[in-house]
Amino acid sequence: MPFFCSFNSRDIILKKLAVVITTPPYSNLTITALHYIEAALHININIVGVFFYQDGVLNANSKVQIASDEFQTIKRWQALHEQYQLPLHLCITAAEKHGISDENESGSLIHDAFTISGLGELVELSTNAERLVQF
Amino acid sequence: MTQTQSPKSLALLNSKAPFASCAGKDALDIALVFASFEQPTTLFFQGDGVYQLIQGQNGELISVKDYLKTFSAFEFYDIEEIYVCQASLIERGLSSDFHIDNVQVLNQQEFANKLATHNTILRF
Numbered sequence: 001m002p003f004f005c006s007f008n009s010r011d012i013i014l015k016k017l018a019v020v021i022t023t024p025p026y027s028n029l030t031i032t033a034l035h036y037i038e039a040a041l042h043i044n045i046n047i048v049g050v051f052f053y054q055d056g057v058l059n060a061n062s063k064v065q066i067a068s069d070e071f072q073t074i075k076r077w078q079a080l081h082e083q084y085q086l087p088l089h090l091c092i093t094a095a096e097k098h099g100i101s102d103e104n105e106s107g108s109l110i111h112d113a114f115t116i117s118g119l120g121e122l123v124e125l126s127t128n129a130e131r132l133v134q135f
Numbered sequence: 136m137t138q139t140q141s142p143k144s145l146a147l148l149n150s151k152a153p154f155a156s157c158a159g160k161d162a163l164d165i166a167l168v169f170a171s172f173e174q175p176t177t178l179f180f181q182g183d184g185v186y187q188l189i190q191g192q193n194g195e196l197i198s199v200k201d202y203l204k205t206f207s208a209f210e211f212y213d214i215e216e217i218y219v220c221q222a223s224l225i226e227r228g229l230s231s232d233f234h235i236d237n238v239q240v241l242n243q244q245e246f247a248n249k250l251a252t253h254n255t256i257l258r259f
Contacts, residue, residue, distance in 0.1 A: 020257065054161055094161075119168035126143055126174075132255045 018129035021056035025073040033135035049087040057095040062111040081113035089117035143254035144175040149184035160202045162259035170212035177216040185223045188233045
């Protein structure tokens with residue numbers, strides 16, 4: 001279900017946006033970030049990438065389970081990636097600190113929608129985007 | 136970098152005390168990476184963030200790796216602009232006794248003006 005935004009697309013001059021996520025999947029702040037991103041995509045703003053840092057890396061953990069009657073942040077990220085090819089960059093140093101690695105004995109805990117990245121990617125995103133928004 | 140554009144200036148706004156959370160270390164890592172990619176990087180300290188600059192701290196006494204020692208490498212990384220909010224120091228009864236040189240104390244208006252001159256602001 002799309003998030004309905006109140007601003008008018010003809011007022012938008014912003015063309016390229018990058019987003020930094022620092023909050024975990026069970027945080028309301030992450031839900032706000034998802035609504036923000038969905039609203040931007042809805043009016044054809046080009047999101048050059050989303051960068052996951054600090055507790056935000058937990059959004060990439062494919063084993064996180066959210067109760068079925070709650071907002072499905074994890075599934076929303078995956079759906080946005082599939083629907084819009086939204087680049088989801090995971091800071092691997094932060095991820096490994098949080099126990100999420102692509103080299104676990106039982107395989108990777110990182111969902112396929114996420115690209116393994118580092119802070120160099122954040123430099124690239126901030127260079128390519130006209131605006132960078134942190135959640 | 137895939138595109139050659141003029142570098143954007145980054146402001147890192149530090150608002151948390153040094154050892155209770157990783158916020159200061161996470162901000163430091165960003166500062167050093169941006170600086171090594173030759174992005175103009177400025178550090179701001181406000182609120183409890185000012186504690187990151189205060190002289191005479193030793194994280195190892197509480198078994199925390201003392202990332203503050205890395206601040207002395209800022210010059211090497213060409214991080215030359217370091218600003219601290221005067222009001223935050225006064226509120227906490229702290230003097231301008233910092234463990235690195237080159238820190239400039241700004242009043243609230245100057246601090247806000249400086250912050251606004253940057254393309255990107257990240258807050259930790």
